[in-house]
Amino acid sequence: MADKQKYLNWLDEHAGLFADVSDSIWEYAELSLMEEKSCALYVKLLREEGFTVETPVANIQTGFKATYGSGRPVIGILAEYDALTGLSQVAGSTTRQELVKNGTGHGCGHHMLGAGAMAAAYAVKKYLEDAGPGHGTVIFFGCPGEEGGAAKAFYARDQVFDGLDIALTWHPGDINAVRTGSCNSCIQTEYRFTGIASHAAGAPDKGRSALDAVELMNIGVQFLREHMPDHDRIHYAITDAGGNSPNVVQPRARVLYMVRSELAKNVRKLQARVDKIAEAAAMMTETRMEKRFIDGCGNTVPNEVLEKLMYKNFEEVGVPHYTDDELAYAQAIVDGFELPADGLPGRGEFYESAECQKIIAKLSDNGKKPLNDFLMPFVHSNQVSCGSTDVGDVSWLVPTVQCSAVGFVSGAPGHSWQNVSCGHTSIAHKGLLTAGKVIAATAIDLYESPETVKAAKEEFDSIVVPAGGYCCLVPEDAVPTKIDDPWD
C-alpha cells in the first residue's frame, strides 16, 4: 500500500502555491468562456510541473486537458474557473464594498474549485511518479463556463471524456460533506423577436412590437407552470427590452429561458412546450421569432461506492480549524445577513431524517457556528435537488463523485458578495487544501484498489444502462455561446 500521508504532507508543504493560484483567479474574475488569463495560468503551471497539456479543447478556447502517467485506471479531476457579473467585492470585507464598479466576482467559488482540484492533481502526479509507469493515469480537465456555456456538456458531446474510468471533483460550500443525490437537467435558450418600429402614438398601427411578443411569451409560460411536474423549473431574464423610448414601438427584443427537469429526455419535452409558446407569441404579435441554443446539461448520477470511499478519506483528512480572527470575520458576515439563515446547515432534502438533524444540531451548535468546522454525516440519496451542474454530463459517462468543503461562512447565499469576500481569505485557502487532499486520497485508493473501481462501475451500469444511457442536450451543430455574442 502506498503511504498516502506522504502525498497529503506534500500538499501541506506546498499549500502556498495553490492558495496563490486561487487568489490570482479570484483577482482575474473572468466570466464564462472568457477565462483567458485563468486558463493561461493553469496551462503554464501544469506544463512546468510535467503534465502534457492540450488546449483548446472541443473548440473551447479557454478549455484545457492536462495528462500525466500511463495505464489504467484513468482518473479525471474536474476544475472550473469562471466568475459572475455584478459581484465585484473587496476581499475580507464584512460589508458590501465593490472592488471594481459593476465588476465581476467569484460568487460561486470556482477560483477555489480549480485550485483545490489542481492540488489534488499534483499530489496524484507525485504518487504516480513513485508508483512508476503503467500504474495509472490522471487527467486534470479545465472546464470553463460552468455558469453559462457548460463546457463539460460540449466535452461530453465531443468524446473528450472517452477512456476515463472515474471522475472526481468538488465544490466550495458552507459545509464539509460528500455530495449525493441528483439534480435537474437544464437547457438555456435565447429567443429573439423582430417586429417593426414606428411612432407609438402617431402610427401605432404601422408598428409590430417585439417587446409585446416577449411579454406575451412570458405570460404564456406563467400559465404553463400550473401544468408541469412539481420539480420542474422555468426561469427567464429579458436580455433586450428593445430600447428606452416608450414612444417607439420596439422592433427587437430578446428573452433568455432556463428550463429544468430531472431527466434530459423530460427537459427536452418541457423545452418543446416553451418553444410552442414562443411561436404563438410571435404569431399573436405578427413578429418573427428565432431561437438559439445557449447550453444544456444533464442531471447527476450518484455513486454510493465512490461516496463511501470519499467519505472515509474525508474522515481521515479531517476538517480545517479556524483562528479567532477567522471566526470573528465569519460571525460579522453572519450578523449582517439581510435574511437570517433558517434551519441547520446542509440541504434539507438529504439530511432530513431525525437522526441526521440531531447529529447536525449538535455538531453545529444548533446552527449557530459561523464556520461549519465539522464533517456532515454520511448520507446516500437518490433525491433530486432543483439546481443543475454540467458535472451531470460527466456522471452519465463515468462513475463520478464530488465533495463540498467549507469555503464560505455558514448560511451565506450562493452567488453572493459574501462568498466573494470570503473567497480571498485564509478560510478559502484552508477549504481548497482540504478538498485537494480528500480528492487526492480518494484517487490514490482507487489506483490501489481495482476492485473498488470495478464496484463503482457496476453500480454506475445498474443505473445508467436501464435508463437508456447518456442523453446529450447539446445539439450536434451547437457551438459554445457567450450570452453577449452577436447573433449573426
Ligand SMILES: [Zn+2]
Ligand atoms: Zn458553482
